[in-house]
Amino acid sequence: xxxxxxxxxxxxxxxxxxxxxxxxxxxxxxxxxxxxxxxxxxxxxxxxxxxxxxxxxxxxxxxxxxxxxxxxxxxxxxxxxxxxxxxxxxxxxxxxxxxxxxxxxxxxxxxxxxxxxxxxxxxxxxxxxxxxxxxxxxxxxxxxxxxxxxxxxxxxxxxxxxxxxxxxxxxxxxxxxxxxxxxxxxxxxxxxxxxxxxxxxxxxxxxxxxxxxxxxxxxxxxxxxxxxxxxxxxxxxxxxxxxxxxxxxxxxxxxxxxxxxxxxxxxxxxxxxxxxxxxxxxxxxxxxxxxxxxxxxxxxxxxxxxxxxxxxxxxxxxxxxxxxxxxxxxxxxxxxxxxxxxxxxxxxxxxxxxxxxxxxxxxxxxxxxxxxxxxxxxxxxxxxxxxxxxxxxxxxxxxxxxxxxxxxxxxxxxx
Numbered sequence: 001x002x003x004x005x006x007x008x009x010x011x012x013x014x015x016x017x018x019x020x021x022x023x024x025x026x027x028x029x030x031x032x033x034x035x036x037x038x039x040x041x042x043x044x045x046x047x048x049x050x051x052x053x054x055x056x057x058x059x060x061x062x063x064x065x066x067x068x069x070x071x072x073x074x075x076x077x078x079x080x081x082x083x084x085x086x087x088x089x090x091x092x093x094x095x096x097x098x099x100x101x102x103x104x105x106x107x108x109x110x111x112x113x114x115x116x117x118x119x120x121x122x123x124x125x126x127x128x129x130x131x132x133x134x135x136x137x138x139x140x141x142x143x144x145x146x147x148x149x150x151x152x153x154x155x156x157x158x159x160x161x162x163x164x165x166x167x168x169x170x171x172x173x174x175x176x177x178x179x180x181x182x183x184x185x186x187x188x189x190x191x192x193x194x195x196x197x198x199x200x201x202x203x204x205x206x207x208x209x210x211x212x213x214x215x216x217x218x219x220x221x222x223x224x225x226x227x228x229x230x231x232x233x234x235x236x237x238x239x240x241x242x243x244x245x246x247x248x249x250x251x252x253x254x255x256x257x258x259x260x261x262x263x264x265x266x267x268x269x270x271x272x273x274x275x276x277x278x279x280x281x282x283x284x285x286x287x288x289x290x291x292x293x294x295x296x297x298x299x300x301x302x303x304x305x306x307x308x309x310x311x312x313x314x315x316x317x318x319x320x321x322x323x324x325x326x327x328x329x330x331x332x333x334x335x336x337x338x339x340x341x342x343x344x345x346x347x348x349x350x351x352x353x354x355x356x357x358x359x360x361x362x363x364x365x366x367x368x369x370x371x372x373x374x375x376x377x378x379x380x381x382x383x384x385x386x387x388x389x390x391x392x393x394x395x396x397x398x399x400x401x402x403x404x405x406x407x408x409x410x411x412x413x414x415x
Contacts, residue, residue, distance in 0.1 A: 003180075004188040007143060008195035010173035011116045015141035018174055019113050023090040026137050029168050034082040036160040037129060041075045044160075048125065048153045055123070055149050063253030063312035068123040068150055077374070078129040078157075085133050085379035091398045092139045095406065105409040111401045113139030115197035118189055119382065120145045120211055122203035125153035130373075130380035132161050132175040138400035141174050143196065145189055147203070148181035155179065190215035200395075202383045205310070220391060222383040224310040225255030226336040227368045230327045230353070232344035233266035239365065240343035241274055247341070247368040249282045253312045255384060256339050256371040260307060261318045262327045268292060268320045275318075284314045291320040308334035324349060328356050335359060337386040339371035360386055360393030 001009075037044070048070040055065050091111045098107035117140050119131045128144055135142035146154045154177050162172035178185060190199060190211065198218050201211040205224045212219050229247060231240045247258035263271055272295035279286060286299040287309075293301045299318075307317050307330070321327050331340055339361040342353040350364040361371040361384075371394070373381025378396030385391040391399035 002188065004178070004185055005192065005195075007173070007176050007178065008116065008189070008192040010171070011141035011143050011176055012195040014171035014173040015113065015116050015139070017171065018136070018141065019092070019139045021139070021170075023092075025168070026090065027086045029164055029170065030082050030086050030133055030137060032164045032167065033129075033133060033161050034079040034086075036164055037075060037079045037082070037157065040160055041072065044070055044075055044153065044156050045072075047156045051149060051152055060123075060149065061312075064123045064149065066251070066253040068125065068153075070125055070153060074126060078126050078380075081130060081374055081380035082133040084374065085137050085397070088137070088379055088397055090137060091401045098405075103412050105407055105412055108406040108408075109403040110406050111398070112404050114400055114402055116141045116143065116195060117382070117400065118143045118145065118192075118196045118199045118217065120186060120189070120199060120201045120203075120207065122147040122207060123149040124202065125150040125157060127202060127382075128154040128157040128175075128177065129161070131382050132158065134380055134382050134395075134397060134400060136174060138397045140400055141176075143176045143178065143189065145178040145186055146181070151177075151179075151181055187214065190217055193217055200383050218389075220383070220385050220389070220395070221387045222255075223338070223386040224336050225257070225338040225384070226259045226308055226310050226334060227256060227339040227341070227371070228260040228262055228331050228335060229258050229341045229343065229368065230262040230331070231264060231267060231271055232324065232327075232342055232346065232349055233264040234346040234349060235264075235267060235271075235343040236345060236365075237267060237271045237274065240271065241278060243341065243343060243365070243367050244275065245278055245282070248284060248316055249314065250367075250369055252314055254369075255310075256368050257312070258341075258368050259309065259311055259316060260330075260334065261316055262330050263292070263318065263320050264324070264327070265291065265320050265322055268295070272296070272318075272320075279316075282314060284316060286316060286318060288318040289320060292318055308336075310336070324352075328353075331357055331359075338384060339363065339368045341366065341368050360384060 095108045095110045121127050158177040200220045202222045287302045288299045340357045340359040341363040354362045373394040381394040
């Protein structure tokens with residue numbers, strides 16, 4: 001039996017044991033995992049610093065390096081995220097009534113784990129803790145296949161979590177990191193239909209496309225984050241500027257950063273000079289259409305069909321539109337169904353925007369950076385699904401479960 005098949009088989013067997021574990025026991029394990037991560041932060045940082053150093057020596061992309069780094073704050077975020085998950089309701093075993101049929105049979109639906117979740121991701125070692133904790137509380141085993149750049153950090157985190165599992169007499173196969181980044185092993189993972197129930201790729205567009213096109217296991221897609229801010233004619237422009245700067249400059253290499261700015265022509269003359277001044281201070285490169293170029297000194301003028309890029313850096317595409325419908329059309333054409341934001345003080349416009357825009361998260365007068373499981377009350381997240389099967393948006397505990405029917409009768413037979 002190959003390494004991958006053995007790992008998948010072990011995870012499946014372990015998940016069967018976890019599926020019946022009560023909430024109190026799961027929370028006790030999670031509490032010890034959070035403490036183990038805190039207590040061993042220096043060990044994690046030592047391993048991670050070496051990986052970051054290698055990434056810099058190899059001149060890897062700045063956005064990738066940013067996602068790779070584990071400093072004190074990010075390690076604390078991992079531990080705190082696990083503790084938040086402890087406080088959340090356990091979806092496993094919860095039921096909802098479907099009523100009683102005319103023949104007397106009673107119908108309910110009950111939430112159950114998916115089984116074994118496989119995460120395929122790039123330079124995001126924090127995913128190891130987030131996915132491990134979320135899958136554990138939702139009753140799932142998880143197999144983690146990270147990129148080679150973050151493999152040592154991921155293994156270090158997983159080892160701490162596995163030690164806690166063993167301490168609680170649970171199989172360490174519940175949280176498994178594939179120890180070899182060989183691409184051939186990833187292909188083999190995607191063929192484990194007997195043992196893996198769902199694959200969630202998390203990373204660049206190339207990775208998502210590769211997994212979607214080659215997997216024999218169902219895939220929940222987490223495509224790129226081309227997120228827009230639309231500044232409406234009824235916006236508070238000072239508020240809009242702060243939301244823009246936070247979304248674009250606070251952390252650039254993440255999927256909920258802003259990549260596009262759409263501005264109503266009625267406020268362009270008042271708003272865009274402020275944007276130009278602020279972006280000069282932050283060294284943000286601007287791409288803009290003909291209608292907006294007069295407000296920027298060194299902008300790259302682009303055609304109406306040249307939008308939709310995910311820059312993951314200090315770079316943004318700006319478009320001035322004639323009206324609200326023009327903004328909706330732009331987002332529909334160039335958005336990625338991730339996160340879209342409107343700044344407006346007109347309630348009807350805000351409501352229309354939230355109804356009309358097809359995105360996993362649609363915000364009014366708030367930074368796109370809040371489009372994150374931890375910020376939306378999910379604890380951590382296993383990803384942000386940009387397709388609708390079966391989840392849409394940040395995936396927390398409930399998104400890692402399905403429902404089965406429970407039917408109770410008293411001897412009824414079908415005529």
